[in-house]
Amino acid sequence: MKYFARIFALSLVVTGAIASTHIANASQQTVVSGKVSALPVPVCPPDDPTGCGIGSTNGSSSN
Amino acid sequence: MHSNTGAIVDLLSWLEPLCCVVVLAFMLRRGQMRQYAPLSMFLATRLVSFAICWTVNGMAGWHISKTRAYHIYFYTYWASYAIEAVLGFFIIYSIYNLAMAPLKGLQRLGILMFRWAGGIAVAIAVTMAFGPHLTSTKFIMKAVTQLQQTQSVITLCMLLFVCLAIRPMGLTYRSKIFGICLGLGVLATSDLVGAAWLSNFKSMYSIYAIFNGSAIVVALSIWSGYFAIPEPKRRMIILPTTSPFLRWNQISLALGDEPGFVALGEVSPDMFAPAEVEVMRRASMKMRLPIAN
Numbered sequence: 388m389k390y391f392a393r394i395f396a397l398s399l400v401v402t403g404a405i406a407s408t409h410i411a412n413a414s415q416q417t418v419v420s421g422k423v424s425a426l427p428v429p430v431c432p433p434d435d436p437t438g439c440g441i442g443s444t445n446g447s448s449s450n
Numbered sequence: 451m452h453s454n455t456g457a458i459v460d461l462l463s464w465l466e467p468l469c470c471v472v473v474l475a476f477m478l479r480r481g482q483m484r485q486y487a488p489l490s491m492f493l494a495t496r497l498v499s500f501a502i503c504w505t506v507n508g509m510a511g512w513h514i515s516k517t518r519a520y521h522i523y524f525y526t527y528w529a530s531y532a533i534e535a536v537l538g539f540f541i542i543y544s545i546y547n548l549a550m551a552p553l554k555g556l557q558r559l560g561i562l563m564f565r566w567a568g569g570i571a572v573a574i575a576v577t578m579a580f581g582p583h584l585t586s587t588k589f590i591m592k593a594v595t596q597l598q599q600t601q602s603v604i605t606l607c608m609l610l611f612v613c614l615a616i617r618p619m620g621l622t623y624r625s626k627i628f629g630i631c632l633g634l635g636v637l638a639t640s641d642l643v644g645a646a647w648l649s650n651f652k653s654m655y656s657i658y659a660i661f662n663g664s665a666i667v668v669a670l671s672i673w674s675g676y677f678a679i680p681e682p683k684r685r686m687i688i689l690p691t692t693s694p695f696l697r698w699n700q701i702s703l704a705l706g707d708e709p710g711f712v713a714l715g716e717v718s719p720d721m722f723a724p725a726e727v728e729v730m731r732r733a734s735m736k737m738r739l740p741i742a743n
Contacts, residue, residue, distance in 0.1 A: 392623040392632070396613045399635040403606040406642035410599065422531045422598070423637050423644070424496075425463035425663030426503050429524040432587045438520035442510025 455660060462663025467500045469670030476677035482626075485548075488540035489630060489673075495537065499530030528590050535598040539568050541634060542601075542608050549612060549619050549627050552687050553695060555702030571600040599645060602638035609635040618695045620685040629676025633669040640665030 422428075431439035470493045477483050483490045503523055510519030543564055550557035579593035609631045612621070621627055644662060689696045719727055 389623050392628070393613060396609055396632060396635060399632075399639045400606050400610045400613075403602065403635075403639040403642045406639070406646040407599070407603055409646040410642065422527075422534060423640050423662050423666050423669075424500075425459050425466055425659055425666070426500065426527065427507075427659075429520065429527050430591070431520070431524075432585065433521050433524040434517070435520060436517065438510060438516030439524075441516055441520045441523055442507060442512070 455657075459659045459663055462660065462667055463504075465667045466663065466670065467497055469667055469674060470497045470500075473670055473673045473677060476674060480677060482677070486541075486544065486626075486630070488537050488544050492534055492537040492541060495530055495533050499526055502526045524587075528594055531598065532590075532594045535594060535601050538598070538601040538605065538634070539571075541630070542605055543568075545612075545627055545630055545634075546608065549615075549621065552620060552684075553618075553699045555699040555705070556695070559698075559702040559705065567604065571604065572597065575600055595645070598641060602641045605631075605634045605638040606642075609638075615695070618687065618689060618693065620687040622682050622685070624676075624679070624682050625684070626676050626681050629672060633672040633676075636665055636669040636672065 429439055429441075431437075474483075474490060474493050474497075477486060477490055503526055506514075506519045506523045506526070510516045510523075514522075543561075546560055546564060547557065550560060575593050575597035578596050579589050612619075612628055612631045616623070616625075616628065640662060644658060722730070
């Protein structure tokens with residue numbers, strides 16, 4: 388338990404550190420990403436005439 | 451393949467609120483809603499935002515127009531994301547407070563530093579969101595994302611700190627403090643990994659959605675587990691006298707003391723009360739007497 392928890396926590400920290408340096412190096416602008424959730428990320432402007440495709444996706448029938 | 455992905459994402463999107471309810475139920479059962487108030491507010495915000503977004507998504511094109519539905523969805527999503535990012539800071543703050551409770555001096559010093567770091571993080575997030583040809587929508591999205599990324603970095607620092615200093619704080623790997631940090635660490639890592647590599651997937655039912663959905667379910671499961679099992683009692687902290695924790699704690703405690711005052715330059719006798727002048731006169735007379743007396 389002790390070693391598993393420690394290794395898991397340290398691997399999270401190392402992965403996060405590598406990812407954060409990658410964000411800083413790879414993008415000149417701020418990366419826009421959604422929250423950690425399975426909910427779809429609304430990336431279109433709020434006045435999008437098509438409603439950004441809302442309501443037309445139910446997993447099996449989308450795209 | 452695509453329908454499988456969609457089914458997994460749908461399953462994960464249902465598991466998320468379910469897990470939120472389970473964690474809140476365990477917290478309520480253990481009577482720890484107040485102790486971990488920011489975490490319970492974070493979970494409640496997630497539940498409410500999920501309920502609104504899911505309802506609006508389902509009603510779009512049926513009971514309300516798609517444009518109106520998307521308008522509600524957009525602002526609910528990004529407002530709740532911003533609230534969750536801010537609550538994330540408060541969770542780390544409260545966890546730090548609880549973890550460092552036995553070492554009051556370091557706790558006070560850390561809180562001071564944390565407030566500065568939090569203030570600077572918010573200022574940087576807002577500043578970095580500015581750019582040429584910027585609409586208010588883009589500004590909201592960039593500012594919230596940047597705030598969340600900063601919070602993720604601070605969360606991982608906190609996780610590393612708790613992991614390394616778990617013994618001097620009298621905690622074990624079964625303590626709720628560690629469990630909450632671990633769950634937050636999963637969220638923080640997936641947020642950073644998502645921003646670095648996976649945000650190129652623009653489809654709602656991509657590997658990114660599965661990754662995101664799995665991360666939140668894993669984090670909520672960790673919290674459920676830690677709140678379900680009884681927490682071991684905090685150990686008595688025995689530190690060697692040479693411990694840097696002890697030394698820094700003593701220094702930090704002394705830093706907050708009320709200062710004494712020293713009079714510099716000439717002091718006129720009018721500034722003292724007659725009794726004080728008399729005491730000083732007699733003391734100086736005594737000093738002039740031979741040592742034999």
